[in-house]
Amino acid sequence: MTTPNDTALVAELNSALPQLIPVVSRMGLQIVAAQRGKVTTMAPFTGNGNHLGGMYAGVLFTVSEFLGGLIATTSFDTQLYYPVAKDFRITFRAPATSDVWASAELTEPELDRIATEAQSRGKADYTLASAITDVNGTVVASTEGLFQLRAHRR
Amino acid sequence: MTTPNDTALVAELNSALPQLIPVVSRMGLQIVAAQRGKVTTMAPFTGNGNHLGGMYAGVLFTVSEFLGGLIATTSFDTQLYYPVAKDFRITFRAPATSDVWASAELTEPELDRIATEAQSRGKADYTLASAITDVNGTVVASTEGLFQLRAHRR
Numbered sequence: 001m002t003t004p005n006d007t008a009l010v011a012e013l014n015s016a017l018p019q020l021i022p023v024v025s026r027m028g029l030q031i032v033a034a035q036r037g038k039v040t041t042m043a044p045f046t047g048n049g050n051h052l053g054g055m056y057a058g059v060l061f062t063v064s065e066f067l068g069g070l071i072a073t074t075s076f077d078t079q080l081y082y083p084v085a086k087d088f089r090i091t092f093r094a095p096a097t098s099d100v101w102a103s104a105e106l107t108e109p110e111l112d113r114i115a116t117e118a119q120s121r122g123k124a125d126y127t128l129a130s131a132i133t134d135v136n137g138t139v140v141a142s143t144e145g146l147f148q149l150r151a152h153r154r
Numbered sequence: 155m156t157t158p159n160d161t162a163l164v165a166e167l168n169s170a171l172p173q174l175i176p177v178v179s180r181m182g183l184q185i186v187a188a189q190r191g192k193v194t195t196m197a198p199f200t201g202n203g204n205h206l207g208g209m210y211a212g213v214l215f216t217v218s219e220f221l222g223g224l225i226a227t228t229s230f231d232t233q234l235y236y237p238v239a240k241d242f243r244i245t246f247r248a249p250a251t252s253d254v255w256a257s258a259e260l261t262e263p264e265l266d267r268i269a270t271e272a273q274s275r276g277k278a279d280y281t282l283a284s285a286i287t288d289v290n291g292t293v294v295a296s297t298e299g300l301f302q303l304r305a306h307r308r
Contacts, residue, residue: 019205020204020205021204021205021210022201022202022203023181023201023202023203023212023213024210024212026180027177047177048177049175049176050174050175051173052236056177056178057215057219057239057242058177058212058213058215058216058219058220059212061211061212061216061219061242062211062212062215065211065212065215066212082206084206084246085211085246086245086246087244087245088211088215088243088244088246089241089242089243089244090241090242090243091240091241092238092239092240092242
């Protein structure tokens with residue numbers, strides 16, 4: 001799912017993750033694609049299961065919620081802005097019994113709207129939907145997150 | 155927040171957690187109260203922060219989502235039934251910069267409804283709301299989860 005363009009960024013972000021958010025790193029989360037407007041993550045099943053034989057819900061939450069910050073990093077100027085999560089909903093559709101992947105996209109017009117609004121108002125909300133799929137392509141959960149891009153205080 | 159009645163059960167559950175859901179145990183989650191219809195959990199700040207100085211969203215999710223299974227364990231016959239999460243929504247209200255606590259309750263009439271419905275239909279949905287508070291009592295997030303109590307297959 002990576003392209004030649006984002007290989008270096010993906011490696012850099014994966015390398016920084018243990019320092020940035022250690023608890024996410026301890027889940028084994030991997031950034032798979034990190035392009036402007038398009039991001040993908042993976043969480044391994046190993047180490048993340050529960051007593052019923054499925055992946056723990058909090059790992060499914062994480063593999064998707066993480067996209068909201070990641071897409072801000074790949075799409076906006078992180079020297080000027082940082083992302084926060086405001087609201088997140090996850091609907092569980094099937095037990096996850098393998099590694100899982102989550103992807104999300106923002107269109108160019110939406111990226112432009114967010115950047116323009118953040119520049120003029122100091123903040124801009126954005127909604128990110130994702131499907132979490134297992135190794136067979138089955139959708140194990142779907143999510144909708146509300147995030148906000150905020151200007152750093154000067 | 156514990157009572158003399160649930161002390162032994164709390165100790166037993168905390169002791170079993172590393173085997174039941176290792177990823178939750180690695181977050182340092184502690185069961186604080188485990189009574190019929192009333193449960194409380196705590197997640198420590200240490201080890202669970204992000205690069206912005208707050209607790210990672212996935213830990214806030216976990217400290218609350220965990221209550222849905224926990225209250226089933228303390229309120230129903232786990233030889234007959236097990237709980238699953240169907241849907242979960244979390245609204246982030248303030249950065250969490252300390253240990254956090256989450257509590258949830260089900261009334262006796264609601265516990266009776268769930269038990270009766272699970273017995274007759276083999277499953278019963280229940281909704282659990284919680285507030286996540288920091289060490290100062292500030293609500294850092296509020297949640298609503300939809301869970302289902304299911305009969306084990308025979």
